[in-house]
Amino acid sequence: MDTSEDATAGMRTTAGVIQMTNGQQYTAPPTGGFPRPECVESPLRNTTDRNRADWGAEKGPKGFVRVYRANSSTPPESSSAPPTAREELEERLPAPWNFLVTDIAADALKKLTDQGWWSTPTITFYVFGPDIPLPRYIMTLQNLCTGADHEACKFVARIVTDKLKSLKEASEFLIKHSAAGDKDAESALDTIEAKPLEIALPGGESDLVWNIYFTPPKSIDFFRLLEWTSSARKLTYDTARHGTGVPRVGRDQLFCIGCKGYDHPTGLCPLPRLVGWFGAPLQSVSADDKTLSKADERNERNDNKKSKGGKGPRTGGNGHRSGNRNSRRRN
Incomplete structure (x- = not known):
């Protein structure tokens, strides 16, 4: 170019x-x-x-x-x-x-x-550049029984914020591994936001999951930030009336083989939807990529193995199958 x-x-x-x-x-x-x-x-x-x-x-x-x-x-x-x-x-x-x-x-x-x-x-x-861009993405939560409106976004963000603020080490880690006097480190947990994402599941159903983002301290090291987000994904996020938010981890992690982003499956990549895009168009994306995350595709294959006497599906890192608490039939 x-x-x-x-x-x-x-x-x-x-x-x-x-x-x-x-x-x-x-x-x-x-x-x-x-x-x-x-x-x-x-x-x-x-x-x-x-x-x-x-x-x-x-x-x-x-x-x-x-x-x-x-x-x-x-x-x-x-x-x-x-x-x-x-x-x-x-x-x-x-x-x-x-x-x-x-x-x-x-x-x-x-x-x-x-x-x-x-x-x-x-x-x-x-x-x-050689300075790796700091991701805003923390995790994707599943199993929360909520709507997807503005109030639900604020509710999910609040339960994540409250949980992390209740753990003293969550904020201390960000401050400790950021430059002295970095105000972003002190207020990072106040920037948490939640965005809903509807993903397709095998059998024609769909699941509402929640991507959690925040503004990381500008001075924190990339690998220290990954260490912090990894710790956040080991937690569960309880609510009184809307279930328990469980991070999708391991093979249940969303992943796009196009842009290599971790907050959506391939079929929901925003890039092919741009006007004037020359990259792979949506029409060329396989049916699996359009409808399933990588994790759900693998779970479906394992289900087929089990029905034939093979090894059954493993659960994700938190002992939950993906997308089974808030799923619904797609029209």
Whole structure:
């Protein structure tokens, strides 16, 4: 992608597509910018020790790039450092996903990372800098019997906030591992918000789950933040009349094989719905991806095994099957 001033001068936008003077095209950023994937794993996941050492030794401006709905088997147009997998993972499009980009001007890298997603007729990719973006996502709760209106959003956010505030170590951890005087660390728990998400289940039913987000302290280390959110996902969130909120963990964790976000299944990825999007369209997404999270798909396969005398389905990390308390038949 040519981001020089000569190439970007005189650009025009038609039907969500930016036309450059050199003939290149890419999807125009929507109002407010492209949605950023809520990635809660290291960009170096499943890379070798040699990979990490070599990449860490690279000097000068550098960043990471990954291709939409692909992994390391699909390299971007230009990359000087492809990843090497530590082991073979039993996943669809398994990690590693990210390529290290070097030998790039600092201003060009900033322009690429500021926009994040770049979708062209030939390739769609995401770019981020060596400072890993801090995710706002904490977890996805299931098993709460609520509606999905504004009052329900406030209610779910409040039960999570109250539970975490009742644990002294929850706030102390954020303060301890943030820079001294970081006011964001002291008020982080007050920024918790809940957003409803309806996901499809096997058998034509659906389930209302809740994604929980907050504004993390800007100065906290990425891996310390993941340590904190991991602890939050080990808890349950009780209510007097609406059931107990249980985090979806392990194989029940939502995951999008397109953007690599953890707060929605592939079929609910917001990117293919953008005007002018060149990446994989919704029509090309398989039926499984459209209707099931990765976890639910696996549970259904295990149910089939059990009916044939095989091993039955395992429960998630909290001993609950996904989506069984607030499910309903889809019309």
